[in-house]
Amino acid sequence: MDLFEYQGKQFFASYGIPMSPGEAASTVDAAVAAAERIGYPVVVKAQVQVGGRGKAGGIKLANDAAEVRTHAGNILGMDIKGHTVEIVWIELASDIAEEYYASFTLDRSAKKHLGLLSAQGGVEIEAVAETDPDAIAKIWIDPVDGLTEDAARAWVAAAKLNPAATAGTVDILRKLYTAYTEGDADLTEINPLILKPTGEVHALDAKVTLDGNSEFRHPDYAQYDATQVRDEREQAAHEKGLQYVGLDGYVGVIANGAGLAMSTVDIVNQVGGQPANFLDIGGGANADVMAGALEVITNDHNVRSIFINIFGGITKGDEVANGIITAMGRVEITVPIVIRLDGTNADEGRALLEPHLSNMLQLRPTMVEAAEAVVAAAGAGN
Amino acid sequence: MAIFVDDKTKVVYQGLTGSQGRFYGLLNRDYGTQVVAGTNPKKAGTDVDGIPVYATVAHAVEATGATASCIFIPAPGVKDAVMEAAEGGVKLIVAITEGVPAHDEAWFYNKLKRDFPDVQLLGPNCPGIISPGRANIGITAGHIAKAPVPGRPNVGIVSRSGTLTYQALYELKLNDIGVTTCVGIGGDPVPGTSFIDCLQAFEADPDTKAVMMIGEIGGSAEEEAAAFIADKMSKPVVSYIAGVTAPPGKKMGHAGAIVSGGKGTAAAKQEALQAAGVRIGQNPTEAGTLMVEVVGDL
Numbered sequence: 001m002d003l004f005e006y007q008g009k010q011f012f013a014s015y016g017i018p019m020s021p022g023e024a025a026s027t028v029d030a031a032v033a034a035a036e037r038i039g040y041p042v043v044v045k046a047q048v049q050v051g052g053r054g055k056a057g058g059i060k061l062a063n064d065a066a067e068v069r070t071h072a073g074n075i076l077g078m079d080i081k082g083h084t085v086e087i088v089w090i091e092l093a094s095d096i097a098e099e100y101y102a103s104f105t106l107d108r109s110a111k112k113h114l115g116l117l118s119a120q121g122g123v124e125i126e127a128v129a130e131t132d133p134d135a136i137a138k139i140w141i142d143p144v145d146g147l148t149e150d151a152a153r154a155w156v157a158a159a160k161l162n163p164a165a166t167a168g169t170v171d172i173l174r175k176l177y178t179a180y181t182e183g184d185a186d187l188t189e190i191n192p193l194i195l196k197p198t199g200e201v202h203a204l205d206a207k208v209t210l211d212g213n214s215e216f217r218h219p220d221y222a223q224y225d226a227t228q229v230r231d232e233r234e235q236a237a238h239e240k241g242l243q244y245v246g247l248d249g250y251v252g253v254i255a256n257g258a259g260l261a262m263s264t265v266d267i268v269n270q271v272g273g274q275p276a277n278f279l280d281i282g283g284g285a286n287a288d289v290m291a292g293a294l295e296v297i298t299n300d301h302n303v304r305s306i307f308i309n310i311f312g313g314i315t316k317g318d319e320v321a322n323g324i325i326t327a328m329g330r331v332e333i334t335v336p337i338v339i340r341l342d343g344t345n346a347d348e349g350r351a352l353l354e355p356h357l358s359n360m361l362q363l364r365p366t367m368v369e370a371a372e373a374v375v376a377a378a379g380a381g382n
Numbered sequence: 383m384a385i386f387v388d389d390k391t392k393v394v395y396q397g398l399t400g401s402q403g404r405f406y407g408l409l410n411r412d413y414g415t416q417v418v419a420g421t422n423p424k425k426a427g428t429d430v431d432g433i434p435v436y437a438t439v440a441h442a443v444e445a446t447g448a449t450a451s452c453i454f455i456p457a458p459g460v461k462d463a464v465m466e467a468a469e470g471g472v473k474l475i476v477a478i479t480e481g482v483p484a485h486d487e488a489w490f491y492n493k494l495k496r497d498f499p500d501v502q503l504l505g506p507n508c509p510g511i512i513s514p515g516r517a518n519i520g521i522t523a524g525h526i527a528k529a530p531v532p533g534r535p536n537v538g539i540v541s542r543s544g545t546l547t548y549q550a551l552y553e554l555k556l557n558d559i560g561v562t563t564c565v566g567i568g569g570d571p572v573p574g575t576s577f578i579d580c581l582q583a584f585e586a587d588p589d590t591k592a593v594m595m596i597g598e599i600g601g602s603a604e605e606e607a608a609a610f611i612a613d614k615m616s617k618p619v620v621s622y623i624a625g626v627t628a629p630p631g632k633k634m635g636h637a638g639a640i641v642s643g644g645k646g647t648a649a650a651k652q653e654a655l656q657a658a659g660v661r662i663g664q665n666p667t668e669a670g671t672l673m674v675e676v677v678g679d680l
Contacts, residue, residue: 106488106571108572108601108603109602109603111488111491111572112492113488142492143485143488143489144489144493144496184483184484184485186484211483211485213457213481213483213484214483214485216457216458217458217483243635245629245632245634247629255545257544257545257546257635258544258545258598258636258639259541259542259544259545259547259569259635260543260545260546260549261634262543262599262625262634262635263546263622263624263666265628266625266626266627266664269626270626270664270665278628278632313521313523313544313545313548314406314409314521314523342549343548344523344525344526367665367667368665368667
């Protein structure tokens, strides 16, 4: 789950990471009221989960209430790379002496946590990694040991920050690591981490991705789940508990298992079609799940044909076939469906489907043949 | 021969008294696996269809000589279950459960490496492991796997995906190729067992003559496997990588299946494997056909 900056800052604040005072606002009046409480000058920042908002005019300095009113009015509702701004973050403006970068993620290859720290902050870390890789100090942390104070000090020294920033940075890094581990984050990133002319270090931005699998021990994360940016189709699928990723094509895809679903998307592409989605219905494939999946797919008006690709393991082919037949009775379907059913009891399943077959419901023996048929059916339906 | 599990492996099921644990535990026993015990601290002294239930893995090991455990505990309890199994004395832990937090996985992976270096963890979020005709631990449908045929070249399978594992077993069965062992390492960010662990074991197993490796987008496990294959493997490897057309930044069902920052693409993985001499199928069926050719040349 990706957090907006304002959520990330509230998340960081709960772990004691120092920041300028700030508030989120969804209306111009609320933005002005927030600025009055905080004091001037303030920065008005568009809340979108996409980079480049500064260049798009989504970050403005305001010296008084009138300027807040103007900027908040312009920024709220603004479209930034397809994302509409619904919330602005109002924050006391900070004087900046130096800008750094700090983050924690999981290094899947090393199977340890990876901390990155650089004296070159405020720019994309990928760009720094490319042009000046030595400017990034890395630390691999064994999750069993955690980040000790000694290790944090050595790491900060390796990053060659301004010595005036050392103590403040060590403190923030240890808090950021705690937020990362105790908060079950996939990513905690501060860019920029700033040194003020007065010598304090604090976080000017917050980028946080949380692990959705950890919600059982963080019931408050439901609030973040509710603000996830999803397209309409993804939201509908999410509400039905289906694993769905929207794509740009016109062949709806339903498969059981993430690997098979990915493979099905691939094969539709390979035979010259364009998949409309990735949809994994998991192991069950009963009538309820199948009906839910068909509803999500048919609500996508770009879909011109549907590929149901099922491999029966423990789930038996005859049960899957009955699920499909029942689901088709419950969901109105106006586009052709092509089914490939294999594995356990596939013969029984195919026999059950046989009497229902037509141009609108076709059965093919292999994945490749089914993919070809479903792409052809999409063309014919045009 | 087989890798990791065979007909001598004695398995304790953590969560045998739950609906999933019971269902698959009994299916695995029907297959011929030595399902010797279950655990549940509240139901010690009872049994599940004749399989004795103990309070802890340690008790089960003491009473039955169990050498492996299979975990069907819900995600919040998996961290404790893994440590209980290691402390209880089993040498193989198969964690089927999906939805385990990545921080828990990273923690017990490193904890096991440090304190229990001889324990092999498989999963979490994996379909399990089957040595056809000998033992089946997990949720694989046993009958879609063809047992190894003496005197013929038999094949090992290692896969990050569940249903594609079944698909691979099925393709080989249709082509009348026997399988020594099929390992589903799972699709999570920190799998206990890697491709390399399995490739190494298959290379050392005299009955395995070739390996089918099913990968997917995300991470760099396939690239690391490619380096291992180039340096250390004499046996031929055929591979299929799912997610060639996956869009960046989207988790494709599995927590680990995501292309991020231009890394973890299927194309990069295919390229690395090809450079290591691996033959790549563009879909599971093509990979099966390639394996027929490979086995025919042996």
